């Protein structure tokens with residue numbers, strides 16, 4: 001199955017990048033990323049075209065990366081800029097791909113397609129997770145052994161939450177006036193999966209975040225926005241029943257999924273919060289909680305499903321569809337149409 005190439009993907013966090021190269025695989029291609037001496041972020045192909053050494057094991061010199069095996073150097077355009085051997089002539093084929101990279105909202109955004117089409121205006125708005133906005137932000141990066149669309153499905157259909165994540169919803173009986181409202185919206189190529197639970201028992205998570213004494217029953221919103229190919233932003237919070245959203249804690253959370261290969265995904269997540277902003281102790285609890293919930297509940301389930309599916313072509317298995325599947329199915333259709341269009345246009349080379 002083809003990837004959407006002309007799109008912005010999360011390659012990591014801006015504070016990860018230094019003059020120590022980082023090697024990661026995106027869309028099946030090895031990439032090396034580093035910061036030049038002037039601070040500029042660079043992303044180029046991570047495999048030396050001589051004997052295929054990983055450039056991430058090399059060193060940054062004069063804004064270029066020096067191959068750790070025989071010393072060819074490559075600049076930010078991917079061109080070989082220095083050959084220490086023979087007369088120093090640069091072999092014609094000595095180059096690696098170069099990938100546009102933009103730093104925004106504390107995210108390193110990489111463009112894996114045709115570089116002339118890379119428009120920073122198309123970067124999805126995830127300003128909530130930018131630390132300069134004054135909210136407390138925690139971040140993580142989890143490797144997942146599954147196709148990225150299975151993770152999108154999981155995030156776009158939050159009807160799994162009460163079954164898989166009692167920590168997030170609580171496990172007590174539902175009050176008689178409990179009400180669940182689900183809405184699917186689409187705006188261009190952006191899809192929204194909007195969940196609102198009215199009169200829901202207070203979740204252990206939000207109890208911890210609440211300023212002062214939390215009510216035993218409250219309303220909860222979980223509004224997920226999906227931007228192609230796999231960047232999701234969840235507006236989530238609890239607030240007193242029928243009260244204003246601002247009367248309870250909010251924890252907007254970005255889920256930025258970047259395919260590593262057909263069967264593995266980089267799952268970058270970041271969560272901001274507007275309460276208890278100075279608590280490092282809460283940072284640690286939330287960070288461990290998110291990793292634990294995802295790795296031991298979501299990922300475990302997603303990987304187990306992927307193994308039983310035996311294919312990444314979901315529709316070939318003719319899945320039974322439930323009402324909660326609407327948003328996930330819509331994102332799959334939007335993405336598939338975008339990939340078809342891109343393939344037909346032929347503008348996919350890095």
Ligand code: FES
Pocket residue numbers: 048049050051052053067068069070071072
């Ligand atoms: S493998 Fe890179 S210079 Fe030889």
Ligand SMILES: [Fe+2]
Pocket residue numbers: 154160161164165298
């Ligand atoms: Fe989940």
